[in-house]
Amino acid sequence: MKKNVLPTCLSLLAMVSTSVQASGQLPGGDQTPHQTPQRPRITGVSHACFYTGDMARTAAFFTDYLGYEIAGDGLSIPACTIIKFNDRQFIELFPDPENRRNNAMHYCLETDDTEAWRRYLLARGYDVPKEPLSPGRTGNLNFFVPVPGGVTFEIMQYLPGGMIAATNGKYLPAGRVTDRLGHVGFMVDDMDKVNPFYTEVIGLRETWRGGMRPDIVQWVHMKLPDSPNTVEYMLYDSPPSQGARGVMNHICLLVSDVDEAQRILSTRTLPEGCRNAGIQLGADNLRQINLYTHEGIRVELVEDHYVNGVPAPSSTGRPLKMAANN
Secondary structure (H helix, E strand, O other), X not given: OOOOOOOOOHHHHHHHHOOOOOOOOOOOOOOOOOOOOOOOOOOEEEEEEXXXXXXXXXXXXXXXXXXXXXXXXXXXXXXXXXXXXOOOOEEEEEEOOOOOOOOEEEXXXXXXXXXXXXXXXXXXXXXXXXXXXXXXXXXXXXXXXXXXXXXXXXXXXXXXXXXXXXXXXXXOOOOOOOOOEEEEEEEEOOHHHHHHHHHHXXXXXXXXXXXXXXXXXXXXXXEOOOOOOXXXXXXXXXXXXXXXXXXXXXXXXXXXXXXXXXXXXXXXXXXXXXXXXXXXXXXXXXXXXXXXXXXXXXXXXXXXXXXHHOOOOOOOOEEOOOHHHO
């Protein structure tokens, strides 16, 4: 296995890139105070980041079992491992010294104009950098946005001279079980707290909701405004166990044929402590395979079309929320 080095650990160094400097006109330059910024584009899900207590074992799940490769370009970045799904989407793994296993550290959406997003959110009172952004050590533009009731949210723009662009065509082995990241799912204790941000500010649109029972809603799919990708609210009404956190904080990889995906996986050795739950039909009428790392981080392999071409109707049940918020 290659050493866990990457053309810059995007999230670890993202904090550096948000230390802004005014250094010339970047994409989407300054607007006058009299202009009302319009919502910029979101072009897709960039990545999700998870903690792990055993980097080698977790990385082996993605490399040896799912067929991916650790990205590395001779740039030693302490602590961070990045595994690419394609040239624009990946997963980041960070060590977990504080026993935060199964917790998503953050997730990131890609844009073609981060500076426009900074101005747009600043004009709406969000806690974002006050000055124009400069490329960070990743060579890209990015910043984080605190979201009430949700995980940390990052916005990133890949620049032509950045480290993501430098790995185009690299670390993409032919044996990957799939090359598509469809959505990220994260814990939300009260969707009423996060919806104003995601719908009114970011522009997400709800496409489906469901649950394990018809009278409750546990999952809400939210489509990005300028991309087929989605994010998924994972709702709950009591403090989740560590195992439940691993189920809720997850990524979804899209496949065209779940039977073929399972056949490919059957030819490989499932790492010790990991689990393949087999092919199942989801409540949304999409076939899927739920896979779990040895720590319980969930990776969904989901078919990209509905059974018989018919989506399941949305639930009319009550969305779960933490009891203290009821």
